[in-house]
Amino acid sequence: MISLFRILLLSGLFCFGRLASAADSLDTIIIDAGVDDPVRIAVVPFRQRVSMTADGKPLYAFDGLQNMSDIIGFDLARSGQFAPLDEGNMLSYPAEHKEVFFRDWRILGVEYLVIGRANFEFNGDVSVSYHLYDIANERQLLSDRVTATRAKWRDIAHHISDVVFEKTTGIRGAFSTKIIYVLAKDAGSPSATFSLELADSDGERARTLFSSHEPILSASWSPDGRQVAYVSFETGRPAIVLQYIESGSRELLTQFPGINSAPVFSPDGRSLAMVLSRDGNPEIYVMNLADRRLRRMTRHHAIDTEPSWTPDGQNLVFTSDRGGKPQIYQLEMSTNFIERLTFQGDYNARARLLPDGRHLIFVHRRNGVFHIAWQDLERDVLRVLTQTSLDESPSLAPNGTMLIYATQDRGKGILAVVSIDGRVKYRLPSSSGDVREPSWSPFIRTLSEG
């Protein structure tokens, strides 16, 4: 049996790089830093049983599918909170409850153990049962079974990662989320192409939502995860486009003279904040998506741009150079009261609020270099989270623990992720071109069941 596992394991490892190279997927994640004392977890390779037909032929094969344990282990590793045990160091390979011997894991200093089995049902669906154990207390923390179509293979793995993460850290996992980003090929040449890409949060399974020979930027998810608003220059001028992700149907929402940019959905999904310069210079507007009526929110001869909403939907946070340099301001919509939020440094822009509404992330220039910074609004503490340069477009994971941003690596645009405390870091490069303008999805349902 062990040798069979080894083969499956090896094939799983082999698949690892191969799957990542599909079409324009991002390359394999490079983990740069995690927490100092990560939780030691063991994710045992899932036992994959091939169903046989009556005449002894395999009914469905696992060809091309990465072992669930690889996907889960990598999810947990890139969170920076966990150090998954190397499979080669495991003393046993349990796949069901009765095969678990706690001492095998205690010797290795493992705190948590994940085991599971994957089978194909006769209709071709994948059925996965899994268990999570607390080794110190010799306790099973959870046991569940998930069934879904073969196409949902990776979704099942990410779902298990989410459940394990939440059970062990108390924080809702965001591994099942997606990212949207812009892939630019031959950027800076007349033959440049731009495409809006949708991928899993680990960069896998990328697919193109829209492509153009003209620039695309500022993608923003609707809170239900069904639509994306972005800026497209496809008409030769900037226009705001609303696109349904599943059907692909698109609508040109605004195309006024001048700038049409920076669309951001309100937390209730009913409005879209945006920037228009149709009245002479860039101002913040809010569009009611039901009747498409526009309400002008700012009146200033300076640049007002990059709006975002406070989680309660009552205020807009935006960038303005009304004080001479770009800084972040907050507008209380009911009173039109405007307050400046950032005072450290001479370039603070494109802010987003954490789900708690008390902390801000934004682009901050220090010594001429652009970084992503975090600020506690109540205590006025500012922390620079990144050491890279030309950092921009920070977008928060829906659980508020990490953010994805765009940066440069050896002259190439890449995506990178950093935790809100700055300790965990990983990169998502692309061999297909320059990647930029990432936008992390809200929590979305990737499996039909709860």
Next chain:
Amino acid sequence: MTQHWLRSFLLMMLAGLVLAGCTTTSSETEQPQGSDQAQDPPDTAPPEPPPVEKPDYELIDGVLKYRDSPVSQTFLFDYDRAVISPADLSELEKHAAYLNENRDKKVVLEGHCDERGTREYNLALGENRSNAVRGFLISAGVSASQIETVSYGEERPVDPGHSDAAWARNRRAVLIYR
């Protein structure tokens, strides 16, 4: 931003004064027909060779030429600024002169930025740059209906590099004849 605008406006006024002379001379020699010239040349003047029929300004394949030499159509800006360089005013004045004499001609003014700073802010900054050129042309008599502006922010660098030199080339307004 008010200061920027004030400054660029003052520069325009100054440039207008300085260039007033040049414009008159160029428009005098510009008359291709030569029929409605108010003053006849004095009799005492020696017989001149027949006037060259070729106009001072020619638009060939989107390139404006003044007396056969191309007029610059790209104007560079300082970092995070949208003020036209005084050195560019004479070239811009030539575009204004051409557009004033050819009311059917239209231009698109593109505003561009270098990659530093956020993309949306740069979209706004690029618009300020194209508007600075637009303001100059309008103050020099060009009709607003002849001008269209579009900001590309940092999305269309002319130099994909990441050096100071590349950034300097990318901070620009580009005048394109339609």
